[in-house]
Amino acid sequence: MTQKSLKIVTKSNNKLQRKMKQTINYITNHIPLYLMLIPGLIVIIIINYLPYFGILIAFKDYNIFAGNNPIDAIIKSDWVGLTNFNKLFTNSYFWTVFKNTIIINGLKVIWLFPLPIICAVMLNEIKNSTYRRVTQTVIYMPYFFSWVVIFSIFSSILSTHGIVNMVITSMGFDRISFFMDVNIFRGLLVFTDGWKTVGYNTVIFLAAISAIDSTLYEAAKIDGASKIRQIWNITIPGILPTIILMLILRVGHILDSSFEQVLVFYNPIVYDVADIIQTYVYRMGIGQMNFSLSTALGLFNSVVAFILIVGANTASRKLLNRSIW
Amino acid sequence: MGTIIKEETRISRKLPVDTSEKVISFISYFLMLILMLIALLPCLNVISKAFSEGSAVTSGRVYFWPVGLQMETVSKVLTQTDxxxxxxxxxxxxxxxxxxxxxxxxxxxxxxxxxxxxxxxxxxxxxxxxxxxxxxxxxxxxxxxxxxxxxxxxxxxxxxxxxxxxxxxxxxxxxxxxxxxxxxxxxxxxxxxxxxxxxxxxxxxxxxxxxxxxxxxxxxxxxxxxxxxxxxxxMKVLQVFLKDLISNSVSVSESLITNPDGYSNVTADGVIAGATVLALVPIVALYPFIQRFMIKGITIGSEKG
The missing domain is CATH 1.10.3720.10 (MetI-like)
Structure with missing residues (x-):
């Protein structure tokens, strides 16, 4: 080694040392800042990272009594490789719940994604501010109702002697059992989801509309542009980034939405059309104690959801230069 | 501020009002009304059921106002259930x-x-x-x-x-x-x-x-x-209690009937409605604050997603 290169090495070594020293200095001077992170880290580790270790169950024949405690049992249970996944993918019911997950959430995107945009545009056209505020207040409220309460409200109005069936029979039609009919149940899920969320999403899009520069509208008015043209050429392009971002997010979460709603709403009669991956995991895992198989299904769900979410975020970064993280 | 708005409306009045604007405005008022009714009427129906007499609830005569006002259902939900x-x-x-x-x-x-x-x-x-x-x-x-x-x-x-x-x-x-x-x-x-x-x-x-x-x-x-x-x-929390109540509403309401002749204002549907209304009271009470802070919160959150 020549004298020169040796010098460079010691120089860069010195640099690294100085940097390390600076870091250690910073940390020792700011210990309180790191102490502040501890409670949050404890929660994240227990709720999110310890369960990652539990994913091993998917590759084992898990017997909860094999060890001193459930976690020790994970280590002591026998490896079975991909047997659980094999069992899963050859089971026709797996494809039923997979299909249901896609169909139910797909229907929700198709019907419920455009609706709040249309509502926001219309709400923006209402010039009477009291009327606008009252509308906003009323349609925003169901977002804060729990799924159990919404289930209760709808099972009450849709029951055999409920108000909806009274109207249907008075028009001469037969009663409908909304919660038992395989042809209607998915529609019921979509409608009640809309009932809960359309108002909330309307408010989000309305906020985006109100951020549009109002001089654009004045200029268009002077140019004699009709209202429809103004909506089409100013409002919609103005909120397009928000629309795309919300759509990407919605599609990214297609596998991990609807769980609590379906869990509360469904019953054995409509399992064929309503059972989704996560409700199946719940019944199989917690109900029947089939831990290994249900963890395998849960892992499949998590992996596909992970790909979708990361893909959605990449798409949003490329298209809009905005990312969720 | 007020004068500026007046100025604007005067300018727009001078311009020819296009018919599409009127049509869109009318449709907007109308559809928003429908939307409000869709949000409100189910709630009104459930509230009315909670306070209606038993026979009106079971025969489906309750619409958006209590029929034969009674408080028995709600008070029994409060005192004789969990x-x-x-x-x-x-x-x-x-x-x-x-x-x-x-x-x-x-x-x-x-x-x-x-x-x-x-x-x-x-x-x-x-x-x-x-x-x-x-x-x-x-x-x-x-x-x-x-x-x-x-x-x-x-x-x-x-x-x-x-x-x-x-x-x-x-x-x-x-x-x-x-x-x-x-x-x-x-x-x-x-x-x-x-x-x-x-x-x-x-x-x-x-x-x-x-x-x-x-x-x-x-x-x-x-x-x-x-x-x-x-x-x-x-240790049941309210939502779990409500869900279980709905699943077992028939037996629960039967256990709440105390009249010797078996007639009571307490019905399965009424008990569910009563419990639901009661469970919603805190959310509705908090709602004005939610309104005030949450819309602001949405904008704060979306500023830097």
């Missing part, structure tokens, strides 16, 4: 949970809001991984079981203890605060904890109110985690 016990459980979980979650979130958000924090990127990556990859329901259940937290409210508070999304809202708000104030506190020799609680938090009250409400609604409405982690019937 409603109040589960309400107490839910209140405890909500109040305790909001305090824990807010302290955890604020403490976590503050260091992360400092761009010069060493290891900041590492902690943020930890958060993102936990957001995009879910360990799954069964592993979570097994972790709770082995920590001995099943059948305790602590499991619920831990499960919902830190919402990364809510924490990021707080962090973004902290980042938007004027740095000079915080720096001058540091020069005065205030410790990091003192700076956070004496100077930063008072400036961040709007976002603290918003996020507290977000947490409060989440805790009040939690159903699945309670159904998963809590088995003992004395």
């Amino acid at each position: 409603f109040l016990a589960s309400l107490k459980n839910s209140l405890f979980v909500t109040v305790f949970g909001v305090v824990v979650s807010m302290v955890t979130s604020i403490l976590f958000a503050y260091p992360l809001s400092k761009p010069e924090l060493k290891g900041r990127r590492f902690f943020i990556v930890i958060c993102i991984i936990s957001m995009v990859f879910n360990g799954g329901m069964v592993p979570k259940y097994i972790v709770m079981k082995s920590l001995g937290l099943l059948d305790t409210f602590f499991s619920l508070i831990l499960h919902h203890g830190l919402s990364i999304f809510n924490m990021l809202i707080i962090k973004n708000y902290f980042e938007s605060l004027p740095e000079s104030t915080i720096e001058s506190a540091a020069i005065d020799g205030a410790s990091d904890f003192k700076t956070l609680f004496r100077i930063v938090c008072p400036m961040a009250l709007p976002v603290i109110a918003t996020v507290s409400l977000l947490y409060a609604v989440a805790y009040w409405n939690l159903y699945f985690s309670a159904a998963l982690y809590i088995k003992s019937s004395s």
